[in-house]
Amino acid sequence: MNGPTKATAKDVRILVVDDHSIVRRGLVDVIKREPGMTVCAEAASAKEAIQAIREHKPRLAIMDLSLQDFSGMELIKQIKAMDPAVSMIVHSIHDELLYAERALRAGAHGYVMKSEETEKLVAAIRTVVKGEIFVSDRMSSRILGRMMGSKVDINSQPIEMLSDRELEVFEDLGRGQGTRQIAEKLCVSIKTVESHRESIKTKLNLKTASELIHVATHWVMREGGT
Amino acid sequence: MNGPTKATAKDVRILVVDDHSIVRRGLVDVIKREPGMTVCAEAASAKEAIQAIREHKPRLAIMDLSLQDFSGMELIKQIKAMDPAVSMIVHSIHDELLYAERALRAGAHGYVMKSEETEKLVAAIRTVVKGEIFVSDRMSSRILGRMMGSKVDINSQPIEMLSDRELEVFEDLGRGQGTRQIAEKLCVSIKTVESHRESIKTKLNLKTASELIHVATHWVMREGGT
DNA sequence: GAGGATCCTAGGGGAATCCCCCATTCCGAA
C-alpha cells in the first residue's frame, strides 16, 4: 500500500458524494494514496454536492445512487445540466446490471459497485479522466449484446420496464414508505405519486395496492436497497 | 481530525468485517485515528471472520449484516458460541428498527447504522468495551417503551405477543393479501380484520398501514414458511 | 364464583387512500 502522496496543482480534483460518512472516509483514504488525484470536496447529500460543484469546480465526482434528499439519478442529470465538464462515476451497492445503463443514460461516465476492490475504483477514475466510459466486463458485454439487436431480454426482469421515476417510487414503497411520504420526499403532488403507482402496477401486472407493496418489499430486500 | 495514534499493547483489538473494501478502508482509518484502539484484522466474509477470530483473538468485532457467504445474523450466533469474550457491534445499512432487536438477541452488543456519523461508531466501541449495550436513542426509547405496560418480554419476539388470530392476519398481510381478501378467507367482517390490524400495529409499535405490510412481508420472508 | 384480562367479533364515522379517467407539457424517436 502506498503512503499518501503530495497534492500538486495538476492533480485531478475529485468530489466525493456519499451519505455514509464511513464510505467517504474510505474514498478519501483511497484517493489520497494515489498519485495524480486529490479530493477537493465531500458531500453527504445531493444539495451539498451541487453546492460543492459550484464552489470547487471538480474535474470528477464519485457518487452513490442512494442519497437522503433526492435520488442519485436525479443528481446525475442536474450536474450534467449545470456543468457538463464534470465527469461522474457512480459508486453504488446496487447491482450494475440493474442500474448502470440508467446511470450512463442519465449522464454518468462510469459505474463501480461498492463490492469491488478499491483498485477497480482507481482504474475507473483513470479511465474516465481520459474521456472514456468505465463499466465492468460483464456489463459491457451485456450492453454490446443488446446493441447487436439480439433479444436478450428473456432473462430481464419486468422491473426494467419501469421508468426512472417509477423505479424510485417503487423502491420507496418497498422501504415501507406511504404515498404521502413519497410525495413529500420527491416534492410532487400526491396525485403524481398515485399516477406512478398505477403505471407501476400496470407494467408489473399487479392488481391491488397490497400486492404492489408486497412485491416492492421483496424486491428491495433482494436487491439490497438502502 | 486527529492524526493516527501509535498502537500500544493495551489497545482494544478490533476485527473489521465488511464485504465492501471501501467500507473496511473507512473503518480502519477511523479506528487508527482513535487512541486506545487498533484494527488487528479484516475480513470480507463470514468465513474469513471466523478464521480471523481464531487467529487474532480480537476483543471486539464490527460487522455488517449483509455478507456474501451467509447471513450476518448467523455469524453473530457462531461467534458468540465459539468465543463469548468477543463483543460485537453491528454496522449495517439496514434500518435499526427492523434489525437491532434481532441482532442484540442473537448476541450483538451494539448497533450503528452506516448512515450515522463516524463519531457514533467510536462512541459505540467505547460503550461496548465497558460492557454496556449501545443502540441509538430512538431505538432504546422504543425498546423501553415496549417494556412499559407489558410483562418484560425482552427475550420473546414482539411477534409472539400476537394472538393466534392476529398472527393469522399478519401472515396473510405478509403474503400480499388485502384486508378484503383476508376477511373473505376467514369468513368474518372487514371490520373485524381492520380491528386485528389495529391491534397488531399497537403490539408491534407500528404507525402506518404501509409499515405494517412492510414488516409483515419481511417477517413472512424470513420466518414464516407457512 | 366474582372480577379482571384478553380475544374475537363488529359497527360508526371522518380522514385518507386507492383507482380509474383524463389533460397538459416536454422530449426524443421515427
Place this chain on the structure above:
DNA sequence: TTCGGAATGGGGGATTCCCCTAGGATCCTC
C-alpha cells in the same frame, strides 16, 4: 412533424384506514 412515452396532477366515487366503542366468550386469579 407526428407520435409515443414520461412526468406532472386534477376529478370523483369506491375503498380503506384509523380511532372509538362494545358485547359475548374464555381463561385465570383471588
